[in-house]
Amino acid sequence: MSSYTPxxxxxxxxxxxxxxxxxxxxxxxxxEDGFHNMTTNALAERAGVSxxxxxxxxxxxxxIVASIxxxxxDRQFEILAGGLQEVITAPLAEVVHHLVAAMFEAKQxxxxxxxxxxxxxxxxxxxxxxxxxxxxxxxxxxMALEARRDExxxxxxxxxAFMMVTSCHGIMHSTLLDRPKLLDSEVLREHTARLxxxxxxxxx
Amino acid sequence: MSSYTPxxxxxxxxxxxxxxxxxxxxxxxxxEDGFHNMTTNALAERAGVSxxxxxxxxxxxxxIVASIxxxxxDRQFEILAGGLQEVITAPLAEVVHHLVAAMFEAKQxxxxxxxxxxxxxxxxxxxxxxxxxxxxxxxxxxMALEARRDExxxxxxxxxAFMMVTSCHGIMHSTLLDRPKLLDSEVLREHTARLxxxxxxxxx
DNA sequence: AGTAAATGTGAACAATTGCTCATATATTAT
DNA sequence: ATAATATATGAGCAATTGTTCACATTTACT
Numbered sequence: 001m002s003s004y005t006p007x008x009x010x011x012x013x014x015x016x017x018x019x020x021x022x023x024x025x026x027x028x029x030x031x032e033d034g035f036h037n038m039t040t041n042a043l044a045e046r047a048g049v050s051x052x053x054x055x056x057x058x059x060x061x062x063x064i065v066a067s068i069x070x071x072x073x074d075r076q077f078e079i080l081a082g083g084l085q086e087v088i089t090a091p092l093a094e095v096v097h098h099l100v101a102a103m104f105e106a107k108q109x110x111x112x113x114x115x116x117x118x119x120x121x122x123x124x125x126x127x128x129x130x131x132x133x134x135x136x137x138x139x140x141x142x143m144a145l146e147a148r149r150d151e152x153x154x155x156x157x158x159x160x161a162f163m164m165v166t167s168c169h170g171i172m173h174s175t176l177l178d179r180p181k182l183l184d185s186e187v188l189r190e191h192t193a194r195l196x197x198x199x200x201x202x203x204x
Numbered sequence: 205m206s207s208y209t210p211x212x213x214x215x216x217x218x219x220x221x222x223x224x225x226x227x228x229x230x231x232x233x234x235x236e237d238g239f240h241n242m243t244t245n246a247l248a249e250r251a252g253v254s255x256x257x258x259x260x261x262x263x264x265x266x267x268i269v270a271s272i273x274x275x276x277x278d279r280q281f282e283i284l285a286g287g288l289q290e291v292i293t294a295p296l297a298e299v300v301h302h303l304v305a306a307m308f309e310a311k312q313x314x315x316x317x318x319x320x321x322x323x324x325x326x327x328x329x330x331x332x333x334x335x336x337x338x339x340x341x342x343x344x345x346x347m348a349l350e351a352r353r354d355e356x357x358x359x360x361x362x363x364x365a366f367m368m369v370t371s372c373h374g375i376m377h378s379t380l381l382d383r384p385k386l387l388d389s390e391v392l393r394e395h396t397a398r399l400x401x402x403x404x405x406x407x408x
Numbered sequence: 409a410g411t412a413a414a415t416g417t418g419a420a421c422a423a424t425t426g427c428t429c430a431t432a433t434a435t436t437a438t
Numbered sequence: 439a440t441a442a443t444a445t446a447t448g449a450g451c452a453a454t455t456g457t458t459c460a461c462a463t464t465t466a467c468t
Contacts, residue, residue, distance in 0.1 A: 012465070015415060036240075040456060041418095050417045055457065119331070127323070131382050154395075163375065163395055170374010171367065178335050179366075191358075191367055191403075198402035199395075216435070219445060244426060245448095254447040259427060 153201025357405025
């Protein structure tokens with residue numbers, strides 16, 4: 001019976017530190033060696049913790065990565081939400097520009113970890129976390145669109161939000177893999193914003 | 205010295221059959237068990253071939269998957285190219301609709317294999333093949349745009365092609381993971397076509 | 409102080425599996 | 439027919455590694 005959730009919740013300060021050390025070391029080794037080449041024994045050593053302790057908190061190797069992913073997704077979402085927070089009352093065009101900026105910012109935060117997770121996450125079986133992330137992001141956007149309904153031509157706002165998030169995601173993803181340098185360019189962001197704005201039927 | 209390319213080229217008919225059987229069995233097991241859980245011994249058995257023969261043609265497990273991926277990518281590209289072939293002289297709007305249709309068709313062809321490869325390809329290290337695929341697809345599209353330059357508002361056609369391919373890809377990818385049922389819907393295709401057409405500055 | 413609970417340790421096990429190699433069979437060439 | 443080449447076989451090796459468990463140490467509690 002293998003699970004992806006942690007085994008035991010640390011209560012004392014000491015054990016909380018152990019828990020954190022494991023996750024931190026895990027993120028490091030994931031970046032350095034990839035999921036397959038990262039061994040639990042090496043992880044424990046890097047964390048300065050015995051292998052036994054590791055298995056006291058995590059039922060298996062996968063669950064460690066699951067925790068790493070979960071935290072990562074949360075941080076990513078905060079960047080997005082934070083970026084949109086700045087423009088709660090602004091007109092649609094500005095919202096879209098901030099959206100694009102925030103999405104790109106998230107993509108470029110913790111680039112190494114981002115890369116490993118993007119490249120190796122699926123087989124680890126943590127697709128749910130990403131599904132959830134998309135869901136939350138769409139919901140956030142839908143609300144933003146709702147508040148500016150008069151500026152949006154598209155009827156189905158849920159669909160519109162989905163299109164915005166996923167197309168933007170795809171562009172960034174491919175860029176990261178195919179033309180990483182382009183990710184910094186202002187041009188790409190402008191094109192992405194244009195893509196979204198025109199789709200919504202809004203003048204730039 | 206591990207390589208991802210096959211080891212020996214089969215010359216006789218008998219060995220060519222062996223080679224094919226290995227690739228076919230590999231694709232099956234990849235779908236059934238995933239990359240990690242598929243063992244080379246099981247693969248050989250499924251192919252009706254001894255494990256020794258397998259290693260006569262492939263230097264390692266990865267290289268088998270590499271060959272599977274390569275063939276898959278070629279088939280995918282043919283679907284795309286075929287779809288565009290039908291509209292070599294048509295106006296832009298029609299081209300885009302065919303593009304979207306072809307992209308969706310490719311995504312839905314061999315759905316199981318598609319899914320496994322999308323989910324497990326990266327760690328196998330065959331990102332190059334995908335990079336290459338995007339490259340080729342972009343080039344194809346750029347030519348199509350070039351021939352209709354007067355209908356396109358965007359200046360940089362290379363960029364435009366990149367945006368079209370990657371956004372479309374992202375939409376399909378996320379849909380496959382998050383809302384697989386939606387992939388069949390006409391609505392999604394219409395929205396995608398709209399997204400692209402408006403971006404290009406073309407009336408529908 | 410003394411006890412119970414929480415936390416930490418790491419040697420060693422069990423199981424898996426990618427891959428080799430010595431050998432056998434089939435095909436082609438002379 | 440005979441030699442030479444190509445192809446096929448599969449038992450078993452070598453190496454890796456995730457995980458456990460019996461025991462030590464630290465903290466919390468009475």
